[in-house]
């Protein structure tokens with residue numbers, strides 16, 4: 001699978017774009033005419049710059065409003081084409097994209113269009129060039145790849161072929177089976193884009209909301225599989241128009257794009273009738289069985305506060321690291337590590353972000369396989385020296401530069417807590433609070449990073465994403481989207497903050513980047529947990545009494561239950577499957593907090609309660625948004 005991306009897909013000046021595209025690992029690049037017009041060098045200079053980066057120019061585009069022009073416009077149209085051919089020869093590319101005519105003067109008729117293309121094919125052949133025809137979803141007469149293919153077929157010229165674009169086909173819900181009967185040599189190139197499902201004008205949707213395959217909701221993998229089933233094994237080229245990407249970092253967007261194609265190739269090669277797609281094999285998406293541990297980096301002073309909170313939550317210190325200043329706190333299947341070591345990455349992370357949950361260990365079937373897949377998908381491997389005899393846990397960099405460790409039960413990795421740590425007796429009197437496992441990890445990220453991390457998690461791990469939800473913060477909107485697996489053993493909520501006055505935005509600004517903002521633990525009995533927490537001196541987040549009047553009316557709860565919820569500051573929600581109870585801690589540091597949940601067949605995350613929780617958390621903060629100590 002040869003990978004390419006259109007220059008229009010990413011931000012920056014042409015040289016920055018090319019540098020980012022090459023660095024991300026693409027084989028080729030589509031040169032968009034506007035990028036080239038805005039650049040001061042000649043077409044030959046652009047061609048040289050592309051080749052100096054080790055890239056190939058996959059095509060030059062677009063050439064608009066060509067086929068079916070009336071006699072009064074026809075000659076000028078062919079003159080324009082010859083000018084494009086001149087530029088292509090100087091650039092050093094042999095393929096031009098002609099998109100279907102949108103001009104109001106264009107005439108209909110497949111044979112008329114085929115005749116125009118035949119003449120264009122003759123002109124292109126004289127120069128050794130090729131022309132690819134693409135049906136725009138909003139073309140005046142041609143807006144379906146089946147009609148574009150019929151024109152190419154009738155034109156019957158070796159220098160004229162078809163360009164398929166997933167957006168144009170899928171946005172109009174055109175049957176992708178129609179692709180399977182197109183001869184592979186007549187498909188000159190395949191362009192790929194995904195998009196979120198939004199009901200709007202096709203042109204506007206395409207120009208502003210396209211995103212990388214796997215980031216949106218269109219069946220791009222099924223489309224690409226249909227293409228690969230023809231035997232086509234040429235370039236797959238991303239053509240993404242997205243306002244957010246145009247303002248984003250060229251390197252990050254290019255890296256996401258490359259990851260999306262590698263992931264797509266891996267999905268398509270597994271389809272039963274795909275025989276010729278050249279992609280390297282990689283292990284399956286990793287099945288996550290649970291959260292192995294969450295590690296906090298802190299200094300001694302913060303660690304004392306944090307440890308105090310953990311004890312009020314019913315955690316006991318069970319083990320001390322043999323060579324580092326780090327301890328394990330445990331309850332049920334939950335392990336939290338508090339690391340105050342002055343060496344190593346934990347300390348570096350503390351220096352930048354302050355106290356934070358900087359590392360999460362995921363328990364997978366096979367850690368080395370999961371690591372290999374992550375690296376194949378462009379994840380950054382992480383390692384640091386360990387003391388002799390200690391376990392080297394495979395790790396990759398995750399959100400905000402934090403770490404994702406990969407553990408399994410098949411090797412020494414499953415015994416890291418015995419090998420690297422020594423068991424200790426906790427003398428503090430702590431009442432266990434019935435917490436059984438990590439329910440979800442909530443990561444707060446800048447809004448423009450959300451798609452990056454959704455693609456990261458869903459491509460590496462066996463997970464799916466749920467639809468985006470808007471959380472209303474009194475100071476703005478926070479977008480929330482969940483990555484989870486079917487069993488619920490991995491649940492990550494990603495919250496994207498657009499402004500720093502929201503609780504999430506404040507957290508990012510003060511933490512100098514994206515990070516875990518809350519950790520939710522599961523209990524099987526929220527009231528028993530609340531009672532134990534009280535005995536430990538835990539201070540729950542105080543919820544407004546008005547909330548309980550509303551919740552009683554909304555869900556028709558028994559007054560006795562509402563009274564108990566109110567007495568313990570427990571929030572309630574229910575869906576078609578079951579119900580959900582939530583109890584929050586106060587904020588710690590710059591807005592970090594803990595949550596305790598009980599699920600009874602309920603699969604959501606209590607989104608309707610977020611506004612009340614945020615309002616209560618904000619009351620704890622000074623007017624400037626800084627937590628009161």
Ligand code: MG
Pocket residue numbers: 134165191239
């Ligand atoms: Mg296109």
Ligand code: MG
Pocket residue numbers: 440442493518520595605
């Ligand atoms: Mg939560």
